[in-house]
Amino acid sequence: MSTFEFLLQGLVSAAEPMNLFYALIGVTLGTMVGVLPGIGPATTVALLLPVTYQLDATGSLIMFAGIYYGGMYGGSTTSILLNTPGESASIVTALEGNKMARAGRGGPALATAAIGSFVAGLIATLALAFIAPYIVKLALVFGPREYFALMVLAFVTVSSAFGNSTLRGLTSLFIGLALSLVGIDQLTGQNRLSFGVPDLLDGIEVTTMAVAMFAIGETLFIAAQGAQAPDKIEAIKGSVWMTGQDWARSWKAWLRGTVIGFPIGAMPAGGAEIGTFLSYATEKKLSKHPEEFGNGAIEGVAGPEAANNASAAGTLVPLLTLGLPTSATAAIMLAGFQQYGLQPGPLLFATNPQLVWGLIASLLIANLMLLVLNLPLVGLWVKLLTIPKPWLYAGILVFATLGTIGANPSVFELGMLLVFGLVAYVMRVFDYPIAPVIVGLILGPLAEQQLRRALSISQGDVTVLFTSPIAAVLLLLAATALILPLVLRLRGRGDVLNQMAASED
Amino acid sequence: MKHFLLASFLAGAIALPAAAADYSIMAPAAPGGGWDQTARTMQNVLQQEKISKRVQVMNVPGAGGTIGIAQFASQQKGNANALMVGGYVMVGAILTNKSPVTLKDVTPIARLTGEYEVIVVPTSSDIKSIGDLITKLKADPGSVSWGGGSAGGTDHIGAGLIAKAAGVDPTKINYIAFSGGGEALAAILGSQVTAGISSYGEFESQIKSGTLRLLAISSAEKVAGIDAPTLKESGLDVVLQNWRMVAAAPGISDEQKKAVTADVEKLVKSASWQENLKTKGWMDTYLSGPAFDEQLAKDIASTETILKEIGLVK
Numbered sequence: 001m002s003t004f005e006f007l008l009q010g011l012v013s014a015a016e017p018m019n020l021f022y023a024l025i026g027v028t029l030g031t032m033v034g035v036l037p038g039i040g041p042a043t044t045v046a047l048l049l050p051v052t053y054q055l056d057a058t059g060s061l062i063m064f065a066g067i068y069y070g071g072m073y074g075g076s077t078t079s080i081l082l083n084t085p086g087e088s089a090s091i092v093t094a095l096e097g098n099k100m101a102r103a104g105r106g107g108p109a110l111a112t113a114a115i116g117s118f119v120a121g122l123i124a125t126l127a128l129a130f131i132a133p134y135i136v137k138l139a140l141v142f143g144p145r146e147y148f149a150l151m152v153l154a155f156v157t158v159s160s161a162f163g164n165s166t167l168r169g170l171t172s173l174f175i176g177l178a179l180s181l182v183g184i185d186q187l188t189g190q191n192r193l194s195f196g197v198p199d200l201l202d203g204i205e206v207t208t209m210a211v212a213m214f215a216i217g218e219t220l221f222i223a224a225q226g227a228q229a230p231d232k233i234e235a236i237k238g239s240v241w242m243t244g245q246d247w248a249r250s251w252k253a254w255l256r257g258t259v260i261g262f263p264i265g266a267m268p269a270g271g272a273e274i275g276t277f278l279s280y281a282t283e284k285k286l287s288k289h290p291e292e293f294g295n296g297a298i299e300g301v302a303g304p305e306a307a308n309n310a311s312a313a314g315t316l317v318p319l320l321t322l323g324l325p326t327s328a329t330a331a332i333m334l335a336g337f338q339q340y341g342l343q344p345g346p347l348l349f350a351t352n353p354q355l356v357w358g359l360i361a362s363l364l365i366a367n368l369m370l371l372v373l374n375l376p377l378v379g380l381w382v383k384l385l386t387i388p389k390p391w392l393y394a395g396i397l398v399f400a401t402l403g404t405i406g407a408n409p410s411v412f413e414l415g416m417l418l419v420f421g422l423v424a425y426v427m428r429v430f431d432y433p434i435a436p437v438i439v440g441l442i443l444g445p446l447a448e449q450q451l452r453r454a455l456s457i458s459q460g461d462v463t464v465l466f467t468s469p470i471a472a473v474l475l476l477l478a479a480t481a482l483i484l485p486l487v488l489r490l491r492g493r494g495d496v497l498n499q500m501a502a503s504e505d
Numbered sequence: 506m507k508h509f510l511l512a513s514f515l516a517g518a519i520a521l522p523a524a525a526a527d528y529s530i531m532a533p534a535a536p537g538g539g540w541d542q543t544a545r546t547m548q549n550v551l552q553q554e555k556i557s558k559r560v561q562v563m564n565v566p567g568a569g570g571t572i573g574i575a576q577f578a579s580q581q582k583g584n585a586n587a588l589m590v591g592g593y594v595m596v597g598a599i600l601t602n603k604s605p606v607t608l609k610d611v612t613p614i615a616r617l618t619g620e621y622e623v624i625v626v627p628t629s630s631d632i633k634s635i636g637d638l639i640t641k642l643k644a645d646p647g648s649v650s651w652g653g654g655s656a657g658g659t660d661h662i663g664a665g666l667i668a669k670a671a672g673v674d675p676t677k678i679n680y681i682a683f684s685g686g687g688e689a690l691a692a693i694l695g696s697q698v699t700a701g702i703s704s705y706g707e708f709e710s711q712i713k714s715g716t717l718r719l720l721a722i723s724s725a726e727k728v729a730g731i732d733a734p735t736l737k738e739s740g741l742d743v744v745l746q747n748w749r750m751v752a753a754a755p756g757i758s759d760e761q762k763k764a765v766t767a768d769v770e771k772l773v774k775s776a777s778w779q780e781n782l783k784t785k786g787w788m789d790t791y792l793s794g795p796a797f798d799e800q801l802a803k804d805i806a807s808t809e810t811i812l813k814e815i816g817l818v819k
Contacts, residue, residue, distance in 0.1 A: 143697035144681075184568055187682050189601040189656030189817055198575045201568035201602060268691035323710045324690055409563070410576070453681050457650045457698060 006353050007129060010361030019062050020369075022055070023362060026063040027370050030070020034086050035078050036403050044071070045332040057355060062362035064333055069121055069366045071329075072272075072312045073374065076113040076305050081106060081384050082396050084215040086403075088206045089272035089308040091438050092280045094214055096293065096300030103296050106385060107240030110378045112250045112298055113305040114371055115242075119251075120258040120306035121367040124313030127262055128320075129360045133349075135314075136321045139267045144453035145465050147269055149474035151447035154274055156478045157281035158439050168432045176440020179204050186449050187456070199412035208404055209441055212417045213434045215400040217424025219393045224425070240379050250302040253283050257306030264307075265314020268326045269450070272311040273442050276304035313363065320348060320356060527557035528768075530751075531581075531589040533573020535566035539704075540590045543618065543749050546781045547590070547772065554775045556768050569598025569655065575606040581754035585761035588614075592749035594658045596808050600818050601657035612753040612762060613801055615769050615793035618782065619748040620704040622663045622723040623733065627696050628716055635721040635739045638700055639671045646677035652689045652698035656682040657817050659747040660689075660702045662808065663723060665815040670741040676816045693717065704747050705731065706786045748790055750801075766793055 013019065033044045044067050055063070075090035080097035093113065100109040127135070142150075159169065182193045183203030194200035242250070260282065261275035283299040284290060293300055318324040325331035349356055387395070404417050424434055451465075458464040466472050528551060532544035541564060548560040565573035570591055581587035589611065599607050626632045632641065642649045646668065653660030661682065665675040681698055683689035690708065693701035694716060701708065701717070711717040719733045723745040727735060736743045753765045772778055773791045782789055792800060812818040 140691060140695035143692060143695055184602065185656075186684060187656055189598075189661075189682075191602065198568070198572055198604070198606075201572055202566065268688050318691070322690070322694070326688070326691075408565075456679060456681055459647045459679070 006357040007361060009354065010357035010359075011364070013058055013358055014062060014361040014365045019059060019362070020365070022059045022063045023066045023366050023369050024373075026066020027070040027366055027373055028066075030067035030072075031074035031077075031370070031374070032070075033067070034071040034074020034076075034090075036086060036399070036406065045329055045336070058358050058362070060336060061333075061355070061359050062366070064336055065359060065362045066366040066369070068312060068329055068333070069117075069309065069363065069370055072309050073114070073117045073370050075308075076117070076301075077110065077381060078399075080109045080113065080301070081381060082215065082392075082399070083218055084396060084400060085207075085210050087272075087308075088210060088438075088442065089276055089311070090305075091210050091214075091273070091435070092276040092304040093301055093308075095280070095435055096297050099294070099296035100298065100301065101382075101385060105296060105298075106382045107378055108242045108246045108298060109296075109301050110381060111242045111375065112246065112302045114374045114378070116250065116254040116257065116302045116306040117309040118367055118371040119254045120261065120310040121313060121370075122364065123255075123258050124262045124265075124310040125360060125363045125367065128313050128316055128363075129357075132317045132321050135263060135266050135317050138263065139318060141470060142267050142269075143468075144450045144457065145468055145471045146474070147267075147450040148447060148454055148465065149471035149478070150264075150274070151443055151450060153474050153478040153481070154277050154443055155447070156481045157285075158277045158443075159436075165431075169436050172427070172432050172434070172436035173440045176437035177444040178440075179209070179437070180441045180444035180448075186445070187452055197412070199410060199416075203445070204416070204441065205408065205413070206438065206441055208408070208413055208417055209420055210438050211400045211404060212420035213424040213437060215396050216417060216421025217428055217434065219397055220421060220425040221428045222389065222393055224429075240382060246298055249289075249298050253279075253299040253302035254306040256282055256286075257303040258310040260303075261307030261310030262314045265311025266317040267314075268318055268324060269446070271327075271442075271446075272308045272315075274446075275307040275311045277439065277443075279303040279307035316359075316363075320359075323348070527551075528560045528586050528588055530560060530562050531573055531577050531587070532562055532564050533566070533570035533577070533589060533591065533595070535564060539749065540570065540592065542785065544590045546778075546785070547588075547751070550772055550775055550778045550781065551768075553777050554771065556771050556775075568602055568604075569658065570595040571598050571602045571604040571606070574599070574608075574611065575604065577752075578606045578610040578755055583756040584754045585757045585765065587754045588765070589752045589754075590749060591752055593747050593804065593808075594655075596805055597657045597659070597662060597812060600809055600812050608752070608801065608805070611755050612757055613797065614751050614753050614762070614766055615773070616748050616750045616790050616797055616800070617769075617773065618787040619746040619790035620706055620787060621728065622659060622702055622745050622747060623705045623708060623712075623731075624663075624667070624720045624722075624736075625693065625701045625708050625712065625717040626699070626720060627694060628718050629696065630699075630718065632700070632720070633718075635734065635736070635741075638720060639667075639739075639741070641699075642668065642671060642673055642678075646673050647679045649700060650679045650681050650698040651700055651702055652681050652683060652692045653702045654683065654689060656680070657812060658682075659704075659745065661815070661817075662811055663702050663743070663745050665811050666743045666745060667736065667741055669811070669814060670736070670743050675811070675814045678815070709786060746790070749787075750797075769793065 029044060045064055048063065071087065072089065075086035076093045076097065079085045079090040079094040080101050083094050083098040085091045085094050097109045097113070100106060182200055184190070184201050185192055191201065257279045260279045264275040265272060280300055280303060283303040284293045287293065287297060287299050289297060315327050315330050318326050319330045319334060325334045400417070401414065404413055427434060454464060466475065530544045530547055532541040534540040544562045548562050551557040551560045565576055573589065574591065574595065577589045624635060624638070632638050638649065651664040653664065661680050664678050664680050668675045668678045683692060689701060689703060692698050694711065705722065708717055712719050721736050721739055722728060722731055722733045723736055723743060725735065725737065725744045751769060753762060770793065809818065
């Protein structure tokens, strides 16, 4: 049978009424856990594993697929409406999405996230089906030095998300980098900055930090303003749906987000967040409306949302082709496979084609169902913003606290949530951007570990960092991104000087 | 909508801990890893075999299980229904992290499963046998980079023991720690490191499909179905097993301990447990009572020695 026939067969079985029902349960659950910060898709799939013992392999895989894609999507809703990222991959979405929501454009923001996720999910799933074996070869070429170069590129490009003042942005970034040092050093097993507190041994949880910085900090900030704050956020201004201009500005961002997210998701040490960072930076660079970034630019929602869904599909590339789980959710799905006596790996495509194609088909169905489920809800979700402010922010606090306890039932974690909430409040008062702290916390350890691994493998020879072609290209890109704006600015000043000289004549 | 959502989340959050459970099992790791899978397999079998009516699993991830064990020892004291999964990695982590709470502060019940360590290289490597690898290691210990799991874990200890048995200074080994077997596997397949060391299960499908070459296994005798010499046969006196265990809470009475041990024995002897071991590729290494306590003390002592020799524990 050819690839296409397998896929068609998979689609037929995934479209059976019972399987559609499982898909519906999956995407609904997935969206819900995506919305609740802290409880991720991994935990949900783990909780559901025993339930799925009763189902056949196809049914349970369809449900997992729904949860997986649903979780990636659900995180964006709270990011946009409440500035509370449910997952670390939707942190970037909060940057522009929440600004849009405040300006009465929450509807288009949610819509571009939903449609972008669908488009990216569709393309990436098809890519998973047809080019997975080639993508995985590319992913394996990436060793520590290539990853380090990728992190350098991410640092340089993401610095454009640092707001208007470079000094303040860098200050925030270094707070994040300092916090990222806390915990056991991966490479030597030694404790750093944990001050004998066992809860700090594993470092500072990114989602706790994100929820504290965004949700708690903002709640405190609003509460501190008291009666001075504007009474109500304008929930809807103009259409709830995307306008023609919104479409025109979104579609390219969706495609670019997909192209960035998918391969990075497929890399064993890539991760969904890096794709969203790079996508955001790319959109900002390429936008015709760069002045809107930071005030609610629709591309800044469309691109990263597409990127995180594409990378979710990308994660399945190493899982299906190598049996290599690169995220917690993928690890649980691997356990799910084993439950049916299947060993994902190089042989799976050959030995169990029906199952692989069944999974891919169910991902496509889940993707479609998410869109069907969520687009009509956009109007309802936006009404959230019409809730009176004291209620809304009290709700956010409950939400944030519950999510944190849900992920890690510890008093210390809760204390950390409040302390970092206070830190975020102070930063807001003094106009320091929040996002770079999270960027530093995520990228810092990755960059450090990969650099040290690369140098350890080469026994201290620094030149290896530049001698791999991929690493060299990535570093060159980073250097260009760093130097080009400086050169342009210099030339700009030259023009101004010339003009001044000319006007004196 | 929002009220409904919040209410359902609240209900869900409250319902979980309130449910009457015969046993609650703590997996001191994130969902997906070996301990989590052990805990969840126990959960299923305990319920299927009607040994326990309701079993719940909770994850307390982090730091090789030392965060989980600290929480378990302090919060579950005297609770005969509380169990915790652990294993050899925890022995190492307690030592390297200088954890104030050790396995002495809980009530170890039994060893359940185990996996042997294997040493692999990518098929394209010019290293054809474990002898080739040792020759290279002896010539220049730094030139052999070992890819494996977290620092101070079973894989790291294995590399240290091999170096020591070959007469190479264990502090000189170039061990590259990855956050898990998966990431290490990618680095090995991509020829980023010289050799890989981890549990057989991590590499099984790659060995079978011919992308990795299996050099040796850390068992005492040849294992049926695995075509590789043991380290012992290759002249390296190393036997190492990554075992997993179950422990009960501290401060329980002797009768309670007996009851838990009896339940665990029923679990291990059940047909569905044995079937689960087969599908997961785990070996049955069941050992309980004084024999287990003795073995545990031995393992802790030898681990401390090798970790000191590698230089991870001062």
